[in-house]
Amino acid sequence: MIKEVLAAFALVLLITGCAQETAKEPLPETGKEETIAEPEVVVVRENSLPNDTVKITPEMDVYPPKLHSEEFEKPVPVEAISSKGAEDSPFIPAGRDEMYFFFAADVRQPAHIQVRDIANGIYVSKHENNAWQKPERVLLQDAGKLALDGCEFVEGDEMLFCTAREGYTGIHWFSAKYKEGKWQDWENADFRTEYEVGELHIHENELYYHSSKAGSKGGTDIWRLTKVNGEWQNPENIAVVNTPENEGMPYITPDGNELWFHRWYMGTPAVFRSNKAGGKWQEPEMIVSQFAGEPTMDKDGNLYFVHHYYKDSVMLEADIYVAEKK
Secondary structure, eight states: OOOHHHHHHHHHHHHHTOOOOOOOOOTTTSSOOOOOOOOOOOOGGGSSSSOOOOOOGGOOSOOOOEESSSSSSOOOOOOTTOOOEEEEEOOOOOTTTTTEEEOOOSSOOOOHHHHTOTTSSSEEEEEEOOOOOOOOOOOOOOTTTTTEEEEEEEETTTTEEEETTTOOOEEEEEEEEEEEEOOOEEEEEOOOGGGGOSSSEETEEEEEEOOTTOOOOSOOEEEEEEEEETTTEEEEOOGGGOOOSSSEEEOOTSSOOEEEEEEETTTTTEEEEEEEEEEEEEEEEEEEEEEEEEEEHHHHHHOOEEEEETTTTTTEEEEHHHHHHH
């Protein structure tokens, strides 16, 4: 969902000209511009949730996720993160006790309204005392400027994320660094245009991503780039996992032996896994179906994914689910 929202906002930026510079106050007579420290922004996402909706529970779900594997327990929502808004695009960095995700308070709102609410964007939840904690907003834009960020990938003290923001046309990749207890130093980090890099996962010197670039079997496929002399090169279609349907949102386990992704199955996204044997990816198997997508895993092998709630062909909200490993 996040890519569609960002694309809509990027169009709004282009049409409305939001990227115009803001006029500055005249400098004091000394010729020196006064530096004023910006106050720390505290975002309470609950304040942005709509008043005219109710939280959907698994008992109310018309199309609950269906588990097709004996390796995991029945999927359930992650309570500390779930709200009556939309939690989407989960990602757990390798070996870390934290989960990043995208949040939109009201999926009914168009992108040009969503972007004006600072509550919409990337969040992080810490796993402490055997439980996920209340999420905190990850701010990746200067105060007073518009941006809508998502597609986050975190490794070490570096983050890659996709963004539609002031000063840019369309969706771009940016990077940020974690320093002094917060994410900062964000800057453009676009890939070569011809690669058409969608949501991604990096494992060592390989970058897996989805794309509809030329050479795909249909819709979006899973592709791989290899880092050569410090640059991402040689796009390769991972043919064994791709079909005429849409494949996307790849995730590689820390040991590099499992490729998780989602594929459209019977009209909705489903989570699949491909194992590596003899250095090659094998035919994938379906793990969870029916509005299940964007898989990620924690260090204990528990499976997380986003589940969208639909009724009468209308998306109502989304939650992050977990299927614990048996």
